[in-house]
Amino acid sequence: MEKTVLFEQEGPVAIITLNRPERHNSICQDLLVNLYNALDEVAASEGIKVAVLTGNGRSFCSGIDLSVIGRDNLLDPRGDGRDMPDVFAACRKPVIGAVNGNAITGGFELAMHCDFLIASENARFIDSHAKVGIHPGWGMTQLLQRSVGQRLAKQLSFTCRPLSASDALRCGLVNEVVAPSDLLPRAKEIARDICEVNYEILMQMKDLIEKQNQVSFEQAFAMERQGFQAFIRKAGVF
Numbered sequence: 001m002e003k004t005v006l007f008e009q010e011g012p013v014a015i016i017t018l019n020r021p022e023r024h025n026s027i028c029q030d031l032l033v034n035l036y037n038a039l040d041e042v043a044a045s046e047g048i049k050v051a052v053l054t055g056n057g058r059s060f061c062s063g064i065d066l067s068v069i070g071r072d073n074l075l076d077p078r079g080d081g082r083d084m085p086d087v088f089a090a091c092r093k094p095v096i097g098a099v100n101g102n103a104i105t106g107g108f109e110l111a112m113h114c115d116f117l118i119a120s121e122n123a124r125f126i127d128s129h130a131k132v133g134i135h136p137g138w139g140m141t142q143l144l145q146r147s148v149g150q151r152l153a154k155q156l157s158f159t160c161r162p163l164s165a166s167d168a169l170r171c172g173l174v175n176e177v178v179a180p181s182d183l184l185p186r187a188k189e190i191a192r193d194i195c196e197v198n199y200e201i202l203m204q205m206k207d208l209i210e211k212q213n214q215v216s217f218e219q220a221f222a223m224e225r226q227g228f229q230a231f232i233r234k235a236g237v238f
Contacts, residue, residue: 005034006056007041012049013191014042015184021057026065027106029072036078036087043091049199050191051091053114054098054184060123061107064134075137084138088113092203094194098187099123099165100180109138112147115206117173118187120180123165125173131160146213147173 006017016038018025025031042051055061064074075083088095097114104126111117111125127144129136145153148171156163168174178186194202208224215223 003034004028004031005038007034007038009048010188011192012047012195013188014038014045014048014051015188016042016051016053018053018055018061020065021055021059023065024059024062024102025055025057025107026062027074027110028065028068029074029077032074032077032084036082036084039087039091039095042093042095048093050094050096050194052096052098052184052187052191053110054187055100057101058122059101059107060097060099060103061110062102063105063107063128066132084110084113092206094191094202094206096187096191098183099125099174100183102126105129105132105134105136105140106138109136109140109143112139112143116175117168118176118178118183118190119165119168119174120183121165121177122180123168123174123177125156125163125168126160127157128160130157147171 002019004018004020006015006019008015008017016035018031018035020026020028020031039051042048068074073079082090095114097111097117099111099117099119101120101122102124103111105128108125108127127140129140140157144156147153148156152171155161163171163173165174165177169177176186204227208227211219211223
């Protein structure tokens with residue numbers, strides 16, 4: 001049986017590939033187990049600085065495989081009490097989403113857990129929770145509005161209409177749109193750029209940027225200032 005998730009390492013860059021192309025990389029328990037294991041490996045490995053997450057075939061991820069509902073344990077696939085948001089939150093290292101095709105419902109949520117997204121020209125983003133009658137649970141109602149604003153998030157979730165790659169770029173959901181053949185090379189290029197900076201400072205900046213998701217602007221800004229003051233004192237400038 002072929003692995004549902006492939007894991008490769010190119011120097012300090014990990015490549016995680018969803019690998020159910022015959023099912024459009026739809027989500028089943030085995031895929032979640034292997035995805036979570038891959039993210040945990042990225043988090044734990046001293047030799048990995050950044051990960052690229054993509055899909056094999058024409059889709060990034062088409063969401064939950066409806067044929068496994070009621071059969072597979074999708075809430076706690078490994079039996080450790082950790083769900084998708086928990087696993088991504090525990091992986092503090094940057095994760096770049098390379099969206100190679102459709103990212104639908106749970107697959108759309110999966111993409112939004114990445115730090116940022118690079119999309120191919122044939123990528124599409126669809127929130128079909130309301131259409132298929134599945135309650136969102138991996139962040140759709142919060143992550144989408146954070147990415148594109150509340151009004152557009154409402155339109156996308158209420159109508160279940162697709163958002164093209166070009167429109168996703170226009171509204172800020174993705175950072176770049178490239179030709180399909182350029183997607184993985186471009187994502188790897190960005191990953192290598194990340195590996196070349198001061199990684200300790202990068203990780204501190206990542207934490208500070210994300211603080212605004214948890215606390216007020218004023219509190220997050222104060223934390224940045226406090227960190228800078230500690231840095232200056234440690235450097236012995238004052």
